[in-house]
Amino acid sequence: VAASSHPRIDTPAIRAFGAWPAATQSGQPRQQLLSERERLALAAIAKPVRLQRGQIVYQSGDPATSAYVVSAGAVKTFRAHTNGREHITAFLFSDDAFGLAHGGLYENSARTLTPVFAYQLPVAALTALLRTDALLEFHLITKLCHELRQAQGHAFLLTHRHTHVRLAAFLKMIERQQFDADHTAHDIYLPMSRSDIADYIGSSLSAVSRAFRSLSRRGILGARNRRHVNILDRPAFEMIARSV
């Protein structure tokens, strides 16, 4: 949290892997995209919000008045299947953005998984700001490319037949997220329920449970408890996840 290239200040931050080799710094994973100046510009129009765990941020179909940038905590975005089940489009963590709209209406719903600290950016002010700041826009484009790759990766993950493969790919994704945020911690923290995982990887709750069981019975996965797991057999794990 401390030893970042930018000191931790109370302004919105956005991180992503660059689409193109970054002019500023290359090979560096998922670096902060915004300069101090840009973060201050965003902070000028942003409203800091604290949300408690399990709170709805917005509903699919609501008028899209704001975009959001997560500063701390975890959020899921989702939409409803006709059968009543819920499809999770994405899990969002620190320095991620959400609030995608279509024709002025939110495309998905959003709910917090933990207590969340976020910045709320009114779209009117945001678009006005963007029209005048080409560099800020460029950084936003980089972030959007990142989210697009993530969404494509999600779709790719979903095409695997075996639930344990989808689960391994999912865990790898979360691990990567967390490694980028904090290089020290070395178990995987899962802020979402088994049910949420099921709704993200497109399996039933039972299948997810069985897949966890299967991976730990085979000595590939260990668990401090249900929300803290760690990879015991890295090669075997990669072998399974790389099926993705």
Next chain:
Amino acid sequence: VAASSHPRIDTPAIRAFGAWPAATQSGQPRQQLLSERERLALAAIAKPVRLQRGQIVYQSGDPATSAYVVSAGAVKTFRAHTNGREHITAFLFSDDAFGLAHGGLYENSARTLTPVFAYQLPVAALTALLRTDALLEFHLITKLCHELRQAQGHAFLLTHRHTHVRLAAFLKMIERQQFDADHTAHDIYLPMSRSDIADYIGSSLSAVSRAFRSLSRRGILGARNRRHVNILDRPAFEMIARSV
């Protein structure tokens, strides 16, 4: 082709549904995002290319030297599964853009499905242009949001258990695409093979074939031939596709 708001000129065009209600014109589906000025600016750095059917545009992992804008024809982007099968990330048509990179390398491979006329935009020139043109960037952001929604929709589609539901959702997506491009034609043209459809909706070739059969046996789908289908029972079709 003729009665567009912009006369058909030899410059790159990009279309998308706006994320926010368009300031210029609202409710209008998938409108042209670029002004004459912007298209000319892009044309100045673009190289027009003609590609024959089935040609590889680039391979996953190649250095990403250019982005592409399709002017006419159809393209697929895809990546390989470890089992040798191919996962199709997207089908691209007129006024769509492709060439997404990660760290300077192409994320997917791209191959034409038909003869294609496209504009090749060198990334160096493109990023240079973007840094100076905030409005062009803003339009690009709109397009990226559109592609992100498409990718999320793709992932959503993939979570359905029944192949005929995935197929119906896919056909609806293609129909929508083509309706936006040409409001007159009223059968659905499928430039891709059954195998490509299978690789997009995440089913086996056999399952796709059976799903087509099932829909036509039930009188929901008609077919002039394998590449031209039409909806016979719209309510039933929507009922199935709306499961998505």
Next chain:
DNA sequence: CGCTGGCTTGATTCTATTCAATTTTCGTGG
């Protein structure tokens, strides 16, 4: 210490995959 919701586990059912055999379509050269 017991309750509640999240999670695990078991038995059954069902659909899609797989493998394999045909049939159809399409491009090419006679």
Next chain:
DNA sequence: CCACGAAAATTGAATAGAATCAAGCCAGCG
């Protein structure tokens, strides 16, 4: 223009993995 060969698509039979339904377990919390 037709015939051929190759590729694409359809169809069939057997199998396997996942969904579903339902019952029990566990953990965290009052």
